[in-house]
Amino acid sequence: MLTRGRAIAIGLILALVMGVACTPRVRFLALRQELAALTIAPDAPPLDGLRRYRGVIHVHSNLSHDSRGDPAEILSAAKAIGLDFVMMTDHNNPKIFQRGLEGLHDGVLIVRGAEIGSEGDYLLALGIESFIDPAGKTFREITAAIAAQGGVAIGAHPNRFHHWSDPGLAGVEVWDLYDEAISDRWRYATLALDVLFSYGAYPAEILLSIVRHPARALAAFDDETRRRPLVAIGTPDAHRNVRIFRRLDPYPLTLHLVTTYLLAEDKTRPALLDALRRGRAYLAFDLLASAPTFDFRLVDGQGKSWMMGDRVPAGAGRTLRVFAPHAGRITVIRDGRVISQTDAPTLEQPVDGPGVYRAEVALSVQGQWRPWIYSNPIYVQ
Ligand SMILES: [Zn+2]
Ligand SMILES: [Zn+2]
Known part of the structure; x- marks a missing residue:
């Protein structure tokens, strides 16, 4: 015979099983909705002939x-x-x-x-x-x-x-x-x-x-x-x-x-x-x-710029520019070490010497930073 106590216990177990079973579905649907709502910047800085x-x-x-x-x-x-x-x-x-x-x-x-x-x-x-x-x-x-x-x-x-x-x-x-x-x-x-x-x-x-x-x-x-x-x-x-x-x-x-x-x-x-x-x-x-529309480049004061993969002689007044298609967490890495980070759609970082520089962008989804974009390096020599 089903006592009140047993009925409550069975109800709790059923709720637990349903909860576990539905969690992935709910999580994926929420993720899909959040991703669909992202807006990607329509324009990136132009590339010279590329x-x-x-x-x-x-x-x-x-x-x-x-x-x-x-x-x-x-x-x-x-x-x-x-x-x-x-x-x-x-x-x-x-x-x-x-x-x-x-x-x-x-x-x-x-x-x-x-x-x-x-x-x-x-x-x-x-x-x-x-x-x-x-x-x-x-x-x-x-x-x-x-x-x-x-x-x-x-x-x-x-x-x-x-x-x-x-x-x-x-x-x-x-x-x-x-x-x-x-x-x-x-x-x-x-x-x-x-x-x-x-x-x-x-x-x-x-x-x-x-x-x-x-x-x-x-x-x-x-x-x-x-x-x-x-x-x-x-x-x-x-x-x-x-x-x-x-x-x-x-x-x-x-x-x-x-x-x-x-x-x-x-x-x-x-x-x-x-x-x-x-x-x-x-x-x-x-x-x-x-x-x-992601972009990562090195620019000097005269409007000259270098792109990923380029080898650039070291010089004064240079800046790295990162442009993310959507606001995320931008990180700039030099020789394997993080040198700057910001939660924004762009980042500018002065370059004060030789190094292998690359950028990463993470995207905040469901309250979590997820890996999104990885640039190739610019080699300042
Ligand atoms: Zn195989
Ligand atoms: Zn394979």
Whole structure:
């Protein structure tokens, strides 16, 4: 028989279960509403003869052994998101150069490349023309072979990467979705609960719960860039092969999570690869908010300015300027150390000496500062 005490206890347990079950759904809906209300500045300071192109690097299709991704799905997702380019990086095999996507498709430029394993590390060989057989080659010989083909070599999976000082490396990923997901397995459990209890429409924001400030990779990047320039990018390592109760990594979501903006002359393969090689790039967690008008530059008193990737001789009267597309927390870093920070849409910081300077912008969402934009450095020598 149901006594009053039992009824209250059952009621409390039911309320608790319902509360736990509904929390992710409520949280994601609130997050979605807050993000939709953000306004992005429509204009950025103009670039001398260059334009900002937004795209995604490190994408796998069914030409990789561990992806069943249909190239048509990649193209339609890229078009729907409005990407300018996608750099494909199927696991290294000759079929990439016979059947892989390449060229302009409905306004999206596809640049062919491969992900090559060597000496315990992974490399993105972006824009290469033909198959590079890694057998019998050292890591150094592979980065040289990539450069010889006019390609750009990028170190992948930064949390486990060892070859930071390889002279043939043009850049590194400082954030890689796959690398992040496996670096902290505890998050599998919370992610699984979030997926289970956020029934109904797929919560695109679910992947944002994996995004954290990549402190470890940035520390290694800052350390290496004190010796020579490198370009930093962020990638989704999109495979379309993860399912926990439902598909977690469809292309419309992974290609929207983290993007790389390139400051290039035009939307052609040589121009985009050149921008990447020169460090004219920044990365943004686009699923939070797109960052088409971010700007980071060094200016002098006479109106001359330098952009990300530039090497600038030290001089008097110089100022760093950061322009965020939406008011956030702007941080300027010199040689790996924070030198100034402000909660505003812009920041100006006088430069009083040599150093490797870069900027970050975090966005306050649901009362929490979340990683959003990471510039590449300006090298004052
Ligand atoms: Zn893979
Ligand atoms: Zn990959």
